[in-house]
Amino acid sequence: MMVNGGKLKKEEILDRIKALEGLSQLLDPDKTERAKMSHQMLSHAEAFLEGLGEGLTYTPPPDGFNPQFPIEENPASIQSILELVKDQVEAIGINPASGGHLGYIPGGGLVPSAWGDFLADISNRYVGIHFASPGGVTLENTMIRWLCDIVGYDRESGGTLTSGGSLAILTAVVNARDAHNIRAAEIPQTVIYLTAQTHHCAHKALQIAGLRECLIREVPMSEFKMDSHSLREVISEDLANGLKPFMVMASAGTTEAGVVDPLLEIGKIAREFNLWYHIDAAYGGFFLLTDYGKQVLKGINQADSVIIDPHKGLFLPYGSGALLVKNAAKLYQSQHYFANYMQDAIHSSPETSPADLSPELSRHFRGMRMWVPLRLFGVAPFRAALEEKLWLARYFYIRLSQENDFELGPYPELSVTFFRYKPPWGHWDAINRKLINAIQEDGRVFFSSTTLNGKFYLRLAVLNFRTHLKQIDLALEILMEKTKLMGED
Numbered sequence: 036m037m038v039n040g041g042k043l044k045k046e047e048i049l050d051r052i053k054a055l056e057g058l059s060q061l062l063d064p065d066k067t068e069r070a071k072m073s074h075q076m077l078s079h080a081e082a083f084l085e086g087l088g089e090g091l092t093y094t095p096p097p098d099g100f101n102p103q104f105p106i107e108e109n110p111a112s113i114q115s116i117l118e119l120v121k122d123q124v125e126a127i128g129i130n131p132a133s134g135g136h137l138g139y140i141p142g143g144g145l146v147p148s149a150w151g152d153f154l155a156d157i158s159n160r161y162v163g164i165h166f167a168s169p170g171g172v173t174l175e176n177t178m179i180r181w182l183c184d185i186v187g188y189d190r191e192s193g194g195t196l197t198s199g200g201s202l203a204i205l206t207a208v209v210n211a212r213d214a215h216n217i218r219a220a221e222i223p224q225t226v227i228y229l230t231a232q233t234h235h236c237a238h239k240a241l242q243i244a245g246l247r248e249c250l251i252r253e254v255p256m257s258e259f260k261m262d263s264h265s266l267r268e269v270i271s272e273d274l275a276n277g278l279k280p281f282m283v284m285a286s287a288g289t290t291e292a293g294v295v296d297p298l299l300e301i302g303k304i305a306r307e308f309n310l311w312y313h314i315d316a317a318y319g320g321f322f323l324l325t326d327y328g329k330q331v332l333k334g335i336n337q338a339d340s341v342i343i344d345p346h347k348g349l350f351l352p353y354g355s356g357a358l359l360v361k362n363a364a365k366l367y368q369s370q371h372y373f374a375n376y377m378q379d380a381i382h383s384s385p386e387t388s389p390a391d392l393s394p395e396l397s398r399h400f401r402g403m404r405m406w407v408p409l410r411l412f413g414v415a416p417f418r419a420a421l422e423e424k425l426w427l428a429r430y431f432y433i434r435l436s437q438e439n440d441f442e443l444g445p446y447p448e449l450s451v452t453f454f455r456y457k458p459p460w461g462h463w464d465a466i467n468r469k470l471i472n473a474i475q476e477d478g479r480v481f482f483s484s485t486t487l488n489g490k491f492y493l494r495l496a497v498l499n500f501r502t503h504l505k506q507i508d509l510a511l512e513i514l515m516e517k518t519k520l521m522g523e524d
């Protein structure tokens with residue numbers, strides 16, 4: 036048989052097409068089929084959500100756990116798919132949808148975001164360029180505008196919705212590199228300032244952006260925050276040595292300790308020395324929706340670039356970050372590109388096209404999963420939830436400070452704190468390692484741990500929208516229960 040059918044007659048070609056159509060149409064189930072599958076899908080989702088109340092937050096994989104996701108020529112039922120997902124994905128590991136998730140930085144999972152994704156996926160609108168979906172692009176840009184307003188940026192600002200903070204910071208670093216015209220030959224004299232508490236995604240971004248040979252200065256800290264006097268000193272010293280200070284990266288809510296660098300002072304220094312000022316607000320940014328957060332994050336609008344994660348503080352499901360920049364024109368210069376096959380798209384349009392502000396061309400219609408819950412619930416419950424999380428972290432701290440034998444970190448500035456059990460006996464690092472293992476084995480709540488100044492600590496991070504007083508009380512109860520069980524051995 037000829038592979039491309041070049042010698043077949045028209046009738047024979049038509050026969051082939053018709054034979055294939057029968058099978059290929061299986062990709063597009065009809066109304067009755069869809070109704071059946073949608074029903075099964077929704078029942079599954081409901082059972083999952085209803086199970087959250089009493090369910091575990093962490094379940095270690097059982098011995099011999101070996102998940103399999105077969106792909107075969109023949110179809111399988113939706114029921115068999117849902118069973119596999121339930122047993123092999125949903126039942127094992129950390130359950131980020133649970134209000135007991137108090138580790139790392141908890142993610143969200145608002146149900147209406149899933150509906151937003153559903154709408155975006157069914158219509159499959161392409162929102163990279165305005166020409167393709169004027170409405171969809173306006174929705175994306177409206178989300179960016181809303182985020183820029185939260186940060187306090189003016190009309191020159193802009194940005195892009197990304198898959199998360201890591202891709203957002205990578206785009207920020209590339210924007211900074213291009214805006215300051217850092218050329219290859221200068222990289223070894225170019226200096227970047229951050230702290231030992233800067234999230235590791237910043238280092239990854241610098242590496243990927245071709246800046247791994249820059250000089251990276253870890254500025255000294257006090258109370259886990261960048262010391263602005265030291266920053267000024269280090270910059271002056273670098274200048275005196277003929278180096279080229281380029282960028283300072285501050286944190287508006289560090290992952291480990293949940294604290295905010297002195298944003299205003301760093302901003303002053305950045306301006307004085309003409310540095311690109313980047314602020315990582317991936318975790319802390321949405322506290323700007325609260326009055327308290329506005330005070331603590333004062334100065335964030337001085338930044339040239341900010342990253343903020345809607346899949347953290349706006350409680351969206353994973354896959355939602357954002358880069359915001361003070362000057363959208365500079366981001367455009369760094370990211371846009373022209374190709375002949377895109378010529379239809381280059382109509383002068385009232386809206387910037389997301390593809391011109393991002394490395395992505397084809398992309399997920401991310402704005403929909405953000406707008407649907409915001410519109411549906413209104414902003415007020417988000418503000419309330421964020422303020423509630425701040426109070427819950429403080430409440431946890433106060434309660435723990437009333438217990439004997441706990442060493443506490445600083446009073447939570449946002450919704451993260453760290454602590455360790457410190458009975459009069461024993462080796463404390465080992466005791467706390469044992470304690471975290473016992474809590475994770477129990478599984479009703481999930482804490483994570485970290486090492487700070489060489490010591491082993493447990494960490495509490497309150498940011499899941501399903502975390503309320505009940506879960507914090509349970510966490511305290513479990514903590515007391517497990518410490519009592521730990522004898523001197």
Ligand SMILES: *Cc1c(COP(=O)(O)O)cnc(C)c1O
Pocket residue numbers: 140198199200201202234236286288289290315316317318344356
């Ligand atoms: C989570 C986090 C990041 C990384 O963001 P991803 O969305 O996980 O890629 C960066 N910085 C801080 C402070 C974070 O909390």
